[in-house]
Amino acid sequence: MPRISSFAAQTLQRQIHEGRFRSGEMLPGQRELSVTLGISRAALREAISTLEALGLVRCQPGKGVFVTAGLRRPLAEVPTGPLALPAQDVFQFRAIVEPAAAALVARRRNEAARALLEASQHALETALHKLDLVAAAEADLAFHLALAEHSANPLLASVIRSLEEPIGHSVRLPFAEPEGLWAPADEHRAVLDAIRAGDGDAAHTAMSLHLMRAAARVGIHFNAP
Amino acid sequence: MPRISSFAAQTLQRQIHEGRFRSGEMLPGQRELSVTLGISRAALREAISTLEALGLVRCQPGKGVFVTAGLRRPLAEVPTGPLALPAQDVFQFRAIVEPAAAALVARRRNEAARALLEASQHALETALHKLDLVAAAEADLAFHLALAEHSANPLLASVIRSLEEPIGHSVRLPFAEPEGLWAPADEHRAVLDAIRAGDGDAAHTAMSLHLMRAAARVGIHFNAP
DNA sequence: TGGTTCAACTGGTCAGACCAGTACAACCAG
DNA sequence: CTGGTTGTACTGGTCTGACCAGTTGAACCA
Numbered sequence: 185m186p187r188i189s190s191f192a193a194q195t196l197q198r199q200i201h202e203g204r205f206r207s208g209e210m211l212p213g214q215r216e217l218s219v220t221l222g223i224s225r226a227a228l229r230e231a232i233s234t235l236e237a238l239g240l241v242r243c244q245p246g247k248g249v250f251v252t253a254g255l256r257r258p259l260a261e262v263p264t265g266p267l268a269l270p271a272q273d274v275f276q277f278r279a280i281v282e283p284a285a286a287a288l289v290a291r292r293r294n295e296a297a298r299a300l301l302e303a304s305q306h307a308l309e310t311a312l313h314k315l316d317l318v319a320a321a322e323a324d325l326a327f328h329l330a331l332a333e334h335s336a337n338p339l340l341a342s343v344i345r346s347l348e349e350p351i352g353h354s355v356r357l358p359f360a361e362p363e364g365l366w367a368p369a370d371e372h373r374a375v376l377d378a379i380r381a382g383d384g385d386a387a388h389t390a391m392s393l394h395l396m397r398a399a400a401r402v403g404i405h406f407n408a409p
Numbered sequence: 410m411p412r413i414s415s416f417a418a419q420t421l422q423r424q425i426h427e428g429r430f431r432s433g434e435m436l437p438g439q440r441e442l443s444v445t446l447g448i449s450r451a452a453l454r455e456a457i458s459t460l461e462a463l464g465l466v467r468c469q470p471g472k473g474v475f476v477t478a479g480l481r482r483p484l485a486e487v488p489t490g491p492l493a494l495p496a497q498d499v500f501q502f503r504a505i506v507e508p509a510a511a512a513l514v515a516r517r518r519n520e521a522a523r524a525l526l527e528a529s530q531h532a533l534e535t536a537l538h539k540l541d542l543v544a545a546a547e548a549d550l551a552f553h554l555a556l557a558e559h560s561a562n563p564l565l566a567s568v569i570r571s572l573e574e575p576i577g578h579s580v581r582l583p584f585a586e587p588e589g590l591w592a593p594a595d596e597h598r599a600v601l602d603a604i605r606a607g608d609g610d611a612a613h614t615a616m617s618l619h620l621m622r623a624a625a626r627v628g629i630h631f632n633a634p
Numbered sequence: 635t636g637g638t639t640c641a642a643c644t645g646g647t648c649a650g651a652c653c654a655g656t657a658c659a660a661c662c663a664g
Numbered sequence: 665c666t667g668g669t670t671g672t673a674c675t676g677g678t679c680t681g682a683c684c685a686g687t688t689g690a691a692c693c694a
Contacts, residue, residue: 187470188678189458213644224679226451229646233414233455237462237543239550239577245412245645246686269564277564284505339494339502339575343568350564413647438675449648454677470676471655 192231210248274354275399276406283391288335290379290387297334321356357402417456423540426587435473464585499579500624501631508616510560515604515612522559546581583626
């Protein structure tokens with residue numbers, strides 16, 4: 185890693201990500217910053233050129249260097265809490281990402297993932313037999329989270345994981361309706377069957393159908409993606 | 410536009426894309442090049458920093474500056490992204506959420522959204538005409554962000570917004586390839602046409618295709634969701 | 635009070651110097 | 665002749681200190 189300017193670029197990048205410099209804020213002056221970093225202004229300016237090309241900062245002659253990097257708060261920005269997000273939006277978003285996750289899991293044909301999902305499914309059915317709705321909602325959520333976790337896409341997994349709370353809420357909603365109590369379990373089974381068969385398209389369809397029906401059960405309709 | 414180093418970066422970009430300097434070749438020495446361009450070496454070096462961040466060029470101390478644009482190179486050598494996310498995962502995730510966002514925008518038939526997207530498209534084409542890759546990548550990213558922002562789903566918008574940097578990085582990658590420079594603009598136009606027509610399915614397909622091709626341009630293939 | 639001026643910032647550019655690697659040719663000892 | 669050493673002329677990387685051109689705001693004067 186020889187190259188002071190690269191090092192400086194990485195340092196600034198990290199500090200921007202860590203929130204040391206926030207979006208829209210001005211960086212310290214180049215003269216001051218070069219002293220702080222212990223490098224010359226020329227090297228600093230090369231680092232800034234790199235950051236500007238990467239779209240993290242923007243220079244304005246006579247004014248300063250401003251951070252333009254996006255607000256780095258994926259989770260904090262999403263209002264969590266049951267009432268913060270319209271259930272319709274949550275269902276719509278889930279209908280976008282979860283079928284994709286199901287399809288990815290199916291195509292992976294991963295034994296461990298399959299076993300975990302079957303365990304969740306078993307827990308859900310057991311809970312329903314005992315009419316333990318709290319445990320059922322828990323197992324239902326676990327199924328969806330496990331699916332995301334084993335999609336082999338870290339981004340997808342992390343996004344769904346970060347939405348655990350609103351998803352948990354939307355999962356709980358249908359259990360408040362006495363009729364069709366077993367519908368979620370049946371629909372999960374369809375997803376599971378497709379995964380067992382390694383059929384990505386079928387898993388996608390099954391999960392899509394599941395979400396659409398779950399939403400319908402609580403009187404929510406959304407535009408299918 | 411007053412900024413010698415930007416001008417130099419654009420000039421070199423053009424010369425690389427026009428074949429004045431070919432892939433793998435060494436650029437003239439910085440001292441010589443600065444004289445040729447009529448600027449100081451410091452300014453030239455800032456321009457080279459920009460090109461290196463864009464992945465068009467690679468500096469090797471003691472040897473020279475080499476053109477890497479259009480070279481089939483391992484992904485590891487691609488300029489390091491802000492988050493250390495594999496580009497393949499980013500493209501796969503984008504291929505899940507962005508087509509859905511495009512479809513939602515198309516079905517909304519919102520005039521303001523359409524105008525904003527067309528402005529981004531115009532900015533992209535203008536930048537490409539000037540071979541200003543920094544501005545082009547910026548306009549490209551703006552198009553994708555605007556799409557998410559006007560999907561009318563706050564969750565979708567927030568998730569994509571929070572991934573601005575990895576997305577921005579994956580958007581920049583293809584611009585380092587000299588061939589198919591206009592492909593992103595053409596593919597965006599297809600998406601825009603579908604949105605104008607209010608055809609959600611067509612928008613979904615067009616965006617899906619765009620992401621698949623953009624990934625293919627940098628040698629990345631992922632399982633389509 | 636209102637307009638002008640001035641000084642202290644900001645980033646942008648420049649010139650010239652030096653260091654640390656690389657490459658290669660010339661050289662000299664075996 | 666061969667093989668290793670040395671010298672030298674390149675390369676990019678860094679630093680210093682200077683100056684220019686905008687921006688800003690306070691001090692000043694009409």
